[in-house]
Amino acid sequence: MRKFLFRVSALVLAISLVIPLLASGEESILDKVKNRGRLVCGVNKELPGFGFLSQDGTWKGFDVDYGRAIAAAVLGDPDKVEFRPLKAADRFPALQTGEIDVLIRNTTWTLTRDTDLGADFAPPTFYDGQGFMLRKDLGITSLKELAGATIGVTSGSTTELNLADTTRALGIKVEPIVFAETETLYQSYDQGRCDAVTSDKSQLVSRRQSLKNPDDHVILDVTISKEPLGPVTVHGDNKWNDIVSWVVYATFFAEEHGITQANVNTFKTENPEIKRFLGTDDGTGMGGKLGLPKDWARQVIAAVGNYGELFERNLTPLGLPRGVNKPWTQGGLLYAIPFR
Amino acid sequence: MENNSPTTVSGKIPFWRDVRVLRVLFQGIFLLGVILLLAILYRNMLEGLRGLGLTLNFNFLQDEAGFDISEGPIAYDPSDTYLKAFCVGILNTLSISIIGIVCATLIGLLFGIARLSSNWLIRTIAAAYVECFRNIPLLLQIIFWYTAVVAQLPNVRESISLFGGAFINNRGIYLPSPEPTSSLKIWLWFLGAGLLLAVILYIVRWRQLQQLDRPGFPAKWALPAFLIVALCGWFLTPGRPFTLDLPALQGFNYQGGMRFTPEFSSLLIGLSIYTSAFIAEVVRSGIQSVVKGQREAARSVGLKEGQTLRLVVLPQAIPIIVPPLTSQYLNLAKNSSLATAVAFPDLFHVGDTMMNQTGQSIPVFAMIMVSYLVMSLTTSAAMNWYNRWITRIGR
Numbered sequence: 001m002r003k004f005l006f007r008v009s010a011l012v013l014a015i016s017l018v019i020p021l022l023a024s025g026e027e028s029i030l031d032k033v034k035n036r037g038r039l040v041c042g043v044n045k046e047l048p049g050f051g052f053l054s055q056d057g058t059w060k061g062f063d064v065d066y067g068r069a070i071a072a073a074v075l076g077d078p079d080k081v082e083f084r085p086l087k088a089a090d091r092f093p094a095l096q097t098g099e100i101d102v103l104i105r106n107t108t109w110t111l112t113r114d115t116d117l118g119a120d121f122a123p124p125t126f127y128d129g130q131g132f133m134l135r136k137d138l139g140i141t142s143l144k145e146l147a148g149a150t151i152g153v154t155s156g157s158t159t160e161l162n163l164a165d166t167t168r169a170l171g172i173k174v175e176p177i178v179f180a181e182t183e184t185l186y187q188s189y190d191q192g193r194c195d196a197v198t199s200d201k202s203q204l205v206s207r208r209q210s211l212k213n214p215d216d217h218v219i220l221d222v223t224i225s226k227e228p229l230g231p232v233t234v235h236g237d238n239k240w241n242d243i244v245s246w247v248v249y250a251t252f253f254a255e256e257h258g259i260t261q262a263n264v265n266t267f268k269t270e271n272p273e274i275k276r277f278l279g280t281d282d283g284t285g286m287g288g289k290l291g292l293p294k295d296w297a298r299q300v301i302a303a304v305g306n307y308g309e310l311f312e313r314n315l316t317p318l319g320l321p322r323g324v325n326k327p328w329t330q331g332g333l334l335y336a337i338p339f340r
Numbered sequence: 341m342e343n344n345s346p347t348t349v350s351g352k353i354p355f356w357r358d359v360r361v362l363r364v365l366f367q368g369i370f371l372l373g374v375i376l377l378l379a380i381l382y383r384n385m386l387e388g389l390r391g392l393g394l395t396l397n398f399n400f401l402q403d404e405a406g407f408d409i410s411e412g413p414i415a416y417d418p419s420d421t422y423l424k425a426f427c428v429g430i431l432n433t434l435s436i437s438i439i440g441i442v443c444a445t446l447i448g449l450l451f452g453i454a455r456l457s458s459n460w461l462i463r464t465i466a467a468a469y470v471e472c473f474r475n476i477p478l479l480l481q482i483i484f485w486y487t488a489v490v491a492q493l494p495n496v497r498e499s500i501s502l503f504g505g506a507f508i509n510n511r512g513i514y515l516p517s518p519e520p521t522s523s524l525k526i527w528l529w530f531l532g533a534g535l536l537l538a539v540i541l542y543i544v545r546w547r548q549l550q551q552l553d554r555p556g557f558p559a560k561w562a563l564p565a566f567l568i569v570a571l572c573g574w575f576l577t578p579g580r581p582f583t584l585d586l587p588a589l590q591g592f593n594y595q596g597g598m599r600f601t602p603e604f605s606s607l608l609i610g611l612s613i614y615t616s617a618f619i620a621e622v623v624r625s626g627i628q629s630v631v632k633g634q635r636e637a638a639r640s641v642g643l644k645e646g647q648t649l650r651l652v653v654l655p656q657a658i659p660i661i662v663p664p665l666t667s668q669y670l671n672l673a674k675n676s677s678l679a680t681a682v683a684f685p686d687l688f689h690v691g692d693t694m695m696n697q698t699g700q701s702i703p704v705f706a707m708i709m710v711s712y713l714v715m716s717l718t719t720s721a722a723m724n725w726y727n728r729w730i731t732r733i734g735r
Contacts, residue, residue, distance in 0.1 A: 088696070089692050089693070089695075089696045092696060092699060093695070093701055096394075096699075096701070112697070112698075112699075113699075116394070116400075116698060116699040116700075117699035118389075118394050118699060147591070148590070148591040148592045148593060148595075149591075149592045149593075150511065150592065150593065155689070155692065155693050155696070156692065156693060156696030156697070160407050160408075160693070161406045161407055161697065163408070164406055164407055164408045164418035165406070165418075167408075168418060168419070174408075175410055175593070176408045176409075176410055177410050177603070177683050178407075178409075178410065178683055178685065178689070178693065179683045180680045180681070180683070180689070180692070181681075184487075184681075184682075184683070187487065188487075188491060188683075191487075191491040191492070191510065192491075192495045192496075192510050193491055193510055193511065193602060195592050235391075236391045
């Protein structure tokens with residue numbers, strides 16, 4: 001009996017030692033997603049227009065739709081995606097530990113994040129800038145007048161750092177209050193705990209709608225930073241980053257060429273690049289090079305539409321103008337890399 | 341010996357059947373297994389980090405933090421280092437913990453004694469207090485104090501003013517603060533003299549009580565003497581030793597004076613009230629553990645009510661109270677990490693920001709854990725020392 005017990009315990013020990021060794025073996029994220037049969041996407045849950053859980057329990061928003069687009073490209077089904085709501089401060093650890101496959105949570109691309117945080121950025125899907133929202137009746141029009149004010153900001157964001165940079169550059173002192181939750185931040189602002197709140201302008205526009213009296217608040221006509229927001233993948237899996245990047249380019253490309261959710265399946269063309277894009281050319285096409293089905297881009301457009309449709313569906317209702325988020329052909333910054 | 345073991349085996353028992361050897365062997369194997377497992381986990385972590393292009397080190401602590409911290413006992417600027425930012429976090433945790441422990445102890449003591457009151461109303465109120473606050477999750481209570489109480493106070497421009505010097509609004513509680521003046525030095529001489537006199541009086545009275553072999557309060561003369569000297573000094577000093585710095589509305593907020601922010605206040609209220617409910621129970625059970633006969637005996641030898649409590653009950657109750665009280669103190673200090681919920685920049689909150697801005701999660705986490713560990717072990721050691729001291733005096 002004792003011998004038997006000894007053998008069992010030895011076996012258990014041996015297995016427990018080997019399992020972590022096996023687990024460290026590299027499995028590409030693409031294989032992981034395919035084997036799992038679903039994509040895990042980190043999103044915001046408190047930002048109407050970009051990522052939020054609507055009352056009927058479905059996920060909605062611009063960032064959320066990009067998650068669906070990636071699922072459509074990889075798995076052929078935009079619904080095979082699981083959304084994980086993340087706080088600003090939790091997003092990079094979640095990405096680093098592999099808890100999520102891709103992070104699409106209005107995340108700004110910066111040098112430090114690209115290097116020290118082990119993140120790889122896909123092309124920005126939304127070019128934003130940081131602004132300030134405050135009460136109209138304060139009658140403030142410039143940043144200098146904010147000296148001594150209490151300003152609310154979310155933790156773990158570039159906004160927190162930009163605020164410190166800007167006030168130092170202007171030589172004014174403000175009192176920052178750093179909230180972990182976006183919800184608490186705007187609630188406290190609404191209750192008058194802070195004089196102003198600073199964030200990406202898109203977020204200010206989005207959150208102004210849910211304040212008690214949206215008309216009492218004004219967004220200053222000042223932009224203190226560049227905030228290129230886009231999807232992020234973990235550093236070290238280049239192939240996966242390629243896939244995410246090209247899904248983004250696919251939405252740009254479709255808008256440039258007038259391919260929409262409605263006409264993608266019937267789009268008639270003799271243009272060889274568009275044929276390569278739609279997967280109606282010969283051979284394995286562009287999809288094969290990415291490790292995706294041949295018609296991946298068609299799946300993306302059929303699932304969520306082109307960039308313009310994504311914008312119109314999610315962001316136009318908030319009152320956000322397209323600004324620089326237009327195709328380069330119309331003087332904007334969206335520029336698809338050639339599908340060749 | 342031979343009678344006890346009739347089946348004596350000739351020769352030695354083989355080592356794999358010798359229980360004494362096996363016991364050591366199994367423990368050795370288990371230890372080895374644990375060490376191996378930890379080593380493999382550590383190696384895995386390093387591998388994973390290398391895959392992400394990250395390295396583990398503490399060099400980032402010397403870099404410029406770049407983020408601001410809303411409050412702290414020392415001056416801090418975004419151009420300071422991460423290390424200094426972390427220190428501000430530690431100091432904030434320490435201040436909320438120490439003030440919280442003092443408040444929780446006082447409130448807890450009050451309600452603990454009230455639970456034993458012979459008055460039905462007082463007893464019932466105390467019981468309701470304890471049951472209500474110790475059965476609601478702390479996080480919920482802190483958020484309640486923050487959003488439902490403190491944030492509902494009037495705006496800055498409609499502040500509640502108390503005696504013209506203190507102001508309460510949803511930006512905080514502003515109190516006048518004493519500012520030392522040049523004549524403070526003269527008053528300090530008076531204080532020194534008063535202290536000297538008090539010590540002498542204390543010793544004299546203590547000796548007297550010893551000679552009389554009577555229970556009593558040796559500070560009975562010393563305390564009033566000190567107060568009288570201090571008060572005389574206050575009026576005899578040319579000019580006042582302190583002037584009051586009154587808070588005044590300037591721009592967006594009140595400036596000057598002393599200020600408790602809503603974040604600090606709501607966290608302090610939440611922590612103190614929650615912990616005090618547990619402390620009340622600790623105090624009650626400690627007092628009740630002293631058998632009734634002890635009180636009756638004390639009264640029969642002619643001790644007054646206060647003397648019974650001070651000389652008979654408390655010396656026996658305190659050694660029973662202190663160990664669970666220590667646990668409550670440790671809980672309070674650790675629970676202060678819920679500060680994140682109300683944006684108070686404590687150790688964990690600042691550490692969280694640091695992790696996010698630098699990506700050095702593991703080193704920062706290690707620093708946070710070590711800080712809490714050192715704080716807790718120090719508290720524990722101090723309370724154990726106090727317990728030993730008080731038991732030696734009591735017995």
